[in-house]
Amino acid sequence: MLDLKLIRQKPDWAKEKLAARGIEGAEVDELLALDKDRREVIVQTEDMKAKRNEVSSSIAQMKRNKEDATEQIAAMREVGQTISDLDAQLAELNDKVNYILVRLPNFPDDSVPVSLDEADAREERKWSTPREFDFTPKAHYEIGEDLGILDFERASKVSGSRFVYYRGAGARLERAVYNFFLDEHQKEGYEELITPYLVNNDSMFGTGQFPKFTEDVYTMSNEGEPMTLIPTAEVPLVNYYRDEIIPTEQLPISFTALSPAFRSEAGSAGRDTRGLIRMHQFNKVEMVKFTKPEDSWQELENLVHDAEDLLQKLGLPYHVITLASGDASFTSAKTYDLEVWLPAQDRYREISSCSNCTDFQARRAQIRYRDDNGKPQLVHTLNGSGLAVGRAVAAILENYQKADGSVTIPEVLVPYMGGQTVIEKVER
Structure with missing residues (x-):
């Protein structure tokens, strides 16, 4: 399997190498677009999980102070649902990225004759x-x-x-x-x-x-x-x-x-x-x-x-x-x-x-x-x-x-x- 990080860092080089194996550049573009969406969702998920931890700590403190935490608990449930939705979105994007990635052949070495014939x-x-x-x-x-x-x-x-x-x-x-x-x-x-x-x-x-x-x-x-x-x-x-x-x-x-x-x-x-x-x-x-x-x-x-x-x-x-x-x-x-x-x-x-x-x-x-x-x-x-x-x-x-x-x-x-x-x- 190819190194996705390398494709991300050198997309034009990766396209050129894969073209020598008969892979169209559009397939690499699709992979990178999906990977970009996936990484954005990961950031959103991490932000929401940080927010959940913050709200959770706030609720715990309010309970210790015997304060009303109804609004915070409702917000907590909303954050939890958002995280669940993001996790589902992330799983779908992971599947799409992996579907393409595991079907891409190895990069040919520079010493190999470049030809599809x-x-x-x-x-x-x-x-x-x-x-x-x-x-x-x-x-x-x-x-x-x-x-x-x-x-x-x-x-x-x-x-x-x-x-x-x-x-x-x-x-x-x-x-x-x-x-x-x-x-x-x-x-x-x-x-x-x-x-x-x-x-x-x-x-x-x-x-x-x-x-x-x-x-x-x-x-x-x-x-x-x-x-x-x-x-x-x-x-x-x-x-x-x-x-x-x-x-x-x-x-x-x-x-x-x-x-x-x-x-x-x-x-x-x-x-x-x-x-x-x-x-x-x-x-x-x-x-x-x-x-x-x-x-x-x-x-x-x-x-x-x-x-x-x-x-x-x-x-x-x-x-x-x-x-x-x-x-x-x-x-x-x-x-x-x-x-x-x-x-x-x-x-x-x-x-x-x-x-x-x-x-x-x-x-x-x-x-x-x-x-x-x-x-x-x-x-x-x-x-x-x-x-x-x-x-x-x-x-x-x-x-x-x-x-x-x-x-x-x-x-x-x-x-x-x-x-x-x-x-x-x-x-x-």
């Missing part, structure tokens, strides 16, 4: 040259189905579209990939957590998914309380410290977790309808960091490095881009996307997003630390995919496929595959 992302670097095939490369879903390790048809029968069964070596490859990711992150100092997969509304609000993205998730009820299947482990990881003050000496804190991710993919009809790229349920290894504000930008670079390291060890070509201001996530001040090369599509596809959310999530979730003067301050939160497991499997199948339809296992995964070096078709 995703095509204006800035390429930062490339790693490795895509392999040249002496045969026409197949798509990962064709490879997986031909090898008998991915079954989309039966998953569709059981659950609907955008689900999959992994079988045999396919299941083991998926497991090998995420265990490799987790082991590598632990080497870099991340603490592994196993998180809840169901979270409450406060948690979804804290990380910025609610109220703006309620249609993009799966919800249910637990003893009458609304619950949401997590769209990413970012939600339970960030909310681990919700409403807490983290001991300063513990910062920065780095968490990692494997979890399923559940997404309704609302509005994605017709996009990536086949394969592992856009699923309703998929596994993802997440990285989350809590830092002091002055350390967060370096920690963002560290986060990206940790994701890149996985792709390099897997031998998968990729590039790193900085997303344009209008394409970054709701909570992000700056996002780097890592896109892996998929030969069958002849293009790079996103496999990780690494974002600095600055104090945006921490303000919503009230996650703080104490500065050198002992005063509570908001931490900065960062998150990144490290990596999306299904997309990593897709990239491995496509980049390591052979002309005979088999797939070579990347060297770093062979120990996780029990020494298996090639996936070949299994007759069933």
Whole structure:
């Protein structure tokens, strides 16, 4: 959530920053007008409460002196009614201010390309040259189905579209990939957590998914309380410290977790309808960091490095881009996307997003630390995919496929595959 005080102090700057995210200036004007009315009502309420205290003291003194306080008591009732009316007006204005404020995205950092067009992302670097095939490369879903390790048809029968069964070596490859990711992150100092997969509304609000993205998730009820299947482990990881003050000496804190991710993919009809790229349920290894504000930008670079390291060890070509201001996530001040090369599509596809959310999530979730003067301050939160497991499997199948339809296992995964070096078709 944005700092309303900052918007109030620098309205033109705030409008310019939010315009880069597609927010019209009129929305900021409405917010500030409501905030002005709200603050005026607060002053009126405080004045009336001071008057009530004054009249109350006067009545008490008159009663001690056995004087008639009828008029003062009547005035007291009138003041009380006025305060009640002002409180109701204030509550309404608070609701209107918060309605707008919680739906405004984070301010983009100055280093972010300003554009509402995703095509204006800035390429930062490339790693490795895509392999040249002496045969026409197949798509990962064709490879997986031909090898008998991915079954989309039966998953569709059981659950609907955008689900999959992994079988045999396919299941083991998926497991090998995420265990490799987790082991590598632990080497870099991340603490592994196993998180809840169901979270409450406060948690979804804290990380910025609610109220703006309620249609993009799966919800249910637990003893009458609304619950949401997590769209990413970012939600339970960030909310681990919700409403807490983290001991300063513990910062920065780095968490990692494997979890399923559940997404309704609302509005994605017709996009990536086949394969592992856009699923309703998929596994993802997440990285989350809590830092002091002055350390967060370096920690963002560290986060990206940790994701890149996985792709390099897997031998998968990729590039790193900085997303344009209008394409970054709701909570992000700056996002780097890592896109892996998929030969069958002849293009790079996103496999990780690494974002600095600055104090945006921490303000919503009230996650703080104490500065050198002992005063509570908001931490900065960062998150990144490290990596999306299904997309990593897709990239491995496509980049390591052979002309005979088999797939070579990347060297770093062979120990996780029990020494298996090639996936070949299994007759069933």
